[in-house]
Amino acid sequence: MQQRLIQPLSTFVAPPPTLLFRVGELLRRHRNAIIVLQWVVVIAYLALVSIPAFMPLPPADGRILHDLTLFAQFVFWGIWWPFVILSIMLMGRVWCGVLCPEGALSEFASRFGLGHPVPRWMKWGGWPFVAFLATTVYGQLVSVYEYAAAALLVLGGSTVAAIAIGLMYGRGKRAWCRHLCPVNGVFGLLARIAPVHFKVDRDTWRNSTAAPHPIHCAPMVHIKSMRGASDCHMCGQCSGHKDAIRLSARLPGSEITNLTDKELNPWEARLLVFGMIGTAIGAFQWSSSPWFVAARQAVAEWLVAREWWWALDTNAPWWLLTHYPEASDTFTWLDGAMIVGYIAATALVVGGWIWGWLRAAGACLDGDGRLNSLRLSYCLVPIGGIGVFLGLSALTATMLKAEGFVFPWLDWARGALLATGALWSMALAVGVIGKTGAAPIRYALSMPSVGMATGGTIVPWILMFYLW
Numbered sequence: 001m002q003q004r005l006i007q008p009l010s011t012f013v014a015p016p017p018t019l020l021f022r023v024g025e026l027l028r029r030h031r032n033a034i035i036v037l038q039w040v041v042v043i044a045y046l047a048l049v050s051i052p053a054f055m056p057l058p059p060a061d062g063r064i065l066h067d068l069t070l071f072a073q074f075v076f077w078g079i080w081w082p083f084v085i086l087s088i089m090l091m092g093r094v095w096c097g098v099l100c101p102e103g104a105l106s107e108f109a110s111r112f113g114l115g116h117p118v119p120r121w122m123k124w125g126g127w128p129f130v131a132f133l134a135t136t137v138y139g140q141l142v143s144v145y146e147y148a149a150a151a152l153l154v155l156g157g158s159t160v161a162a163i164a165i166g167l168m169y170g171r172g173k174r175a176w177c178r179h180l181c182p183v184n185g186v187f188g189l190l191a192r193i194a195p196v197h198f199k200v201d202r203d204t205w206r207n208s209t210a211a212p213h214p215i216h217c218a219p220m221v222h223i224k225s226m227r228g229a230s231d232c233h234m235c236g237q238c239s240g241h242k243d244a245i246r247l248s249a250r251l252p253g254s255e256i257t258n259l260t261d262k263e264l265n266p267w268e269a270r271l272l273v274f275g276m277i278g279t280a281i282g283a284f285q286w287s288s289s290p291w292f293v294a295a296r297q298a299v300a301e302w303l304v305a306r307e308w309w310w311a312l313d314t315n316a317p318w319w320l321l322t323h324y325p326e327a328s329d330t331f332t333w334l335d336g337a338m339i340v341g342y343i344a345a346t347a348l349v350v351g352g353w354i355w356g357w358l359r360a361a362g363a364c365l366d367g368d369g370r371l372n373s374l375r376l377s378y379c380l381v382p383i384g385g386i387g388v389f390l391g392l393s394a395l396t397a398t399m400l401k402a403e404g405f406v407f408p409w410l411d412w413a414r415g416a417l418l419a420t421g422a423l424w425s426m427a428l429a430v431g432v433i434g435k436t437g438a439a440p441i442r443y444a445l446s447m448p449s450v451g452m453a454t455g456g457t458i459v460p461w462i463l464m465f466y467l468w
């Protein structure tokens, strides 16, 4: 009898190592090399974010390779941000766990800090939404993409906050990254569609006789119950634990089609629809929008007619509104208000359109319509992520064009990416609706609504890239 009880444990055989498993093990075994790499990135980041802020503005004919300010601008906005977005969609949050200077500094500070437990206020689920919106809008007001002082304020300010939180909370943990980082929510959403993740096999965990090794999970993931890639920073520290955790391949987006009711998070849906899609589109679009120009002109005439000259003053400080008279680039109070208004209006119109159609799609399915629409909202992660990549890479293209590079294929590439994102999102919706066991008629009723929501994500990009 005893023999039979013991047998399942003693005959347990760990699955053979795959290439991905070996990559995961590499991350775990070479932690010291990763830490060295993180410090190299930290030093480069601190130099590029701070030095240009104290240099004169680059000349009009300056070149990326000859001017540190332009070089830093290209590194941050032309390479770093667009390709971090892309990398997370393809590899999960490797950026966060292996390269992010802010995460590394926060974790380092936390080793020597006060070690307080993470307070309740910090665990509020709305922080990723609020922090993303605030940073995005503020970045536009101070022209973070164009000026080094603004970049130091926004990126450097975030880094100082990350270090301060590290000094206060956790012991060698990343409380900042887990709860307050302005892009944590967006990165978490994008990681959900990555084709690789650290997979936890709970049965193997339970049955394994392998000696456990201590795990230091800096973003404080509850590893045993981890089902998705959203919170995992892909640091590899838990790879091979009890033979149950392996870096594994999966169908891109399968995490979204398999979300349980408990895993659906209304704040994530709001962030995706009104933030990552609505607000981001407004922020990327306002400077090229003829509607913005027309509305600004109309409001300016209205103000002039009433002699409210103060609204047209350019006396706001540079840390509140863009103020670089030497570059003939100064915002009036009206400009500031119009930018906030345009971004807010875009977020509400685009987000509201998508939200409304998702609710309609959810109502066509069996069960709780609100829960259905929440589940369907996650299907827009691919098109939302590709939109943000396209918006950021537009800066890359602009900077490279100024260097004399020509991209005759750019319009086609953008169109192909938008089409890929839309089809991917629609395919996920087919999978999600399929999981509800919907009858064909309900399928047929809900899919057009999902199509309208997806269309609402694409149209603003078509306006920006092809019509304006």
Ligand code: SF4
Pocket (backbone or CB within 6 Å): 097, 198, 215, 216, 217, 218, 219, 220, 221, 223, 226, 231, 232, 233, 234, 235, 236, 237, 238, 239
């Ligand atoms: S669960 Fe934690 S320890 Fe494991 S890879 Fe992800 S971040 Fe690292």
